Amino acid sequence: MTHAAEKDVVIVGAGPAGLCLARALSAGGLSVTIVEQQPASSLADPAFDGREIALSHESRQLLEELGVWQLIAEDDISLLRDAHVFNGSSRNPMAITAQAGGSDQLGWLVPNCCIRRAAWQAVSQRPTIEVLDGTSAVTVEPGEHSTRVSLSDGRQLHTRLLVAADSRFSSMRRAMGIGAYMHDFGKSMMVGRLDHEIDHGHVAWEWFGYGQTLALLPLDGLRASAVLTLPHHQIQALQALDDASFADEMTRRFDQRLGKMSTASTRHVYPLIGVYAYRFAGPRFALVGDAAVGMHPVTAHGFNLGLRSVASLSRQVLTAARRNADIGDSSWLKRYERAHRLHTLPLFLSTNLVVTMFTNDTPPGRLLREATLRFASSASPFKRFVASRLT
Numbered sequence: 001m002t003h004a005a006e007k008d009v010v011i012v013g014a015g016p017a018g019l020c021l022a023r024a025l026s027a028g029g030l031s032v033t034i035v036e037q038q039p040a041s042s043l044a045d046p047a048f049d050g051r052e053i054a055l056s057h058e059s060r061q062l063l064e065e066l067g068v069w070q071l072i073a074e075d076d077i078s079l080l081r082d083a084h085v086f087n088g089s090s091r092n093p094m095a096i097t098a099q100a101g102g103s104d105q106l107g108w109l110v111p112n113c114c115i116r117r118a119a120w121q122a123v124s125q126r127p128t129i130e131v132l133d134g135t136s137a138v139t140v141e142p143g144e145h146s147t148r149v150s151l152s153d154g155r156q157l158h159t160r161l162l163v164a165a166d167s168r169f170s171s172m173r174r175a176m177g178i179g180a181y182m183h184d185f186g187k188s189m190m191v192g193r194l195d196h197e198i199d200h201g202h203v204a205w206e207w208f209g210y211g212q213t214l215a216l217l218p219l220d221g222l223r224a225s226a227v228l229t230l231p232h233h234q235i236q237a238l239q240a241l242d243d244a245s246f247a248d249e250m251t252r253r254f255d256q257r258l259g260k261m262s263t264a265s266t267r268h269v270y271p272l273i274g275v276y277a278y279r280f281a282g283p284r285f286a287l288v289g290d291a292a293v294g295m296h297p298v299t300a301h302g303f304n305l306g307l308r309s310v311a312s313l314s315r316q317v318l319t320a321a322r323r324n325a326d327i328g329d330s331s332w333l334k335r336y337e338r339a340h341r342l343h344t345l346p347l348f349l350s351t352n353l354v355v356t357m358f359t360n361d362t363p364p365g366r367l368l369r370e371a372t373l374r375f376a377s378s379a380s381p382f383k384r385f386v387a388s389r390l391t
Contacts, residue, residue: 007033007130008327009317010149010159012137012172014043016112017289017306018165019119023066024314026126028321033157034129035149037136043120050191050268051112052217052225054080054204054300059307060108063115067125071118078109078219081202087358087370088210089255106204109217109225115303140175142283147328161317161328164287168275168294176285183274183352185296187213187359188232190239192267194250195223197259206298208358210366213298214253223264226250227297235269272296276348280340281333286313293344299351305344312339 009025011018014036022032036043055063063069083106084093098106123129132151140162141148149157164172173180205216215227228238228250238246243263251261275294280287289306316332325332360366 006146006158007031008159008321009033009161009163010035010147010157011163011165012036012149013164013166013170013289013291014038014120014131014133015165015167015289016115016119016303017310018163019116019123020063020066020068020307021163021165021288021310021314022129023068023119023122023126024310025317026123026128027066028314028318030128030317030321030327032129033159034123034131035135035137035151035157036131036133037152038133040131040133043131043133044117044124046113046116046120048111048113048265050193050225050266051270052078052109052191052219053112053115053303054106054217055108055110056304057103057107059304062307062311063118066119066122068115068118068122071121072110072114075220076111076114079105079202080107080109080204080218081105083204083206086205086207086209088208088366091257093205105202109219112303137172137175140172140285142176142285147284160284160326162285163313164285164291165289166291168273168290170287170291173277173287173291176282178277178279178282178287180275180277183296185272185274185355185359186231187229187272188235189270189272189297190228190230190235190267191270192226192263193219193223193265194226194247194261195264196261197222198257200224200258204300209253210361212253213359215298216254216258224258226254226261228253229272232271239267239269274348274352276345280309280337281330283330284328286333286336288313292340293348295348296351296355298355299347301347301351305347308343309340312336312343 008030009032011022012035014034022034026032082098083096086093135151135153137149138152139150146158146160147162164170166172200218202218207214213229217225247261247263274296277287277292280292288309292309293305295302313336316336317327320327320332
């Protein structure tokens, strides 16, 4: 990959959203530079980070169009058939079936590291994409016809459009003077794989227990990804356990509903902080992925919304390019912002409301949780709506 000082588009961040956007724009004939502080070796072979990504049908279609899905090994893809939502100690969940959404399955589960690896491979095949690894963007200076980006290694880039794809704690978002609403849920999330004795039937669980929230993401065979949400000091205590003690503790926390569990991977901890940028675009500047919207993982929409932002922004930019218009003009970027806000804001607000409601363990809170789930379980139109959103 050659190094050029001027590009049509500069993307800061080589996560899955940034890589997929680069692939989409390059397919339309635009030259793209990706700036990433990690070395290329880490991008080419990312380590397992515990996260399993639930992909919707729409997301799979987009990944196929980008040539990314075809690069994911079949053994790394697990079927997500249905989902069950539990409350407290109840063994009678609200069932969300794919059939209610008009499909045979809700989606697919793929390890985050495998998506990243496949996206990197897809980008590496494009001669119009260059990756500047081991460096970071330090300052940004928007101009009338281009934006100047200064890198930590002293290089300067000039681009018609700058895109931030550098996580929910985006330094580029801040550099452009765009603030964000941040909701710190005061909890941490531990993720890791567990083997178990009883078949999960490829059904995902979301279990709002008292004092904890558990999720189970079904992988192939008698294996699942477990997600445990607790106050951080309790997560630290669990992280300190050896594998056998941790497995016994998770068996207890899952109330032995899948039998005895055993540890099948490393464990990883992440803070739970929701982020929603006040703006998704500025002069010759746009946000995608978590830099625009960082979701709580309870609805499994995070990466799907990231891919939606990739599809929406690339559609506007490529339309402008085909018409020989300025791809950094605010009129095109405002169309992207309106579309992405319309799609994400209701989901972001409702997700935060659900999390707040279903983690309230006070007596009135428990009664409200129970009544809400009872109503939702009996409301077929509601469950069809949820299933259609998931698929």
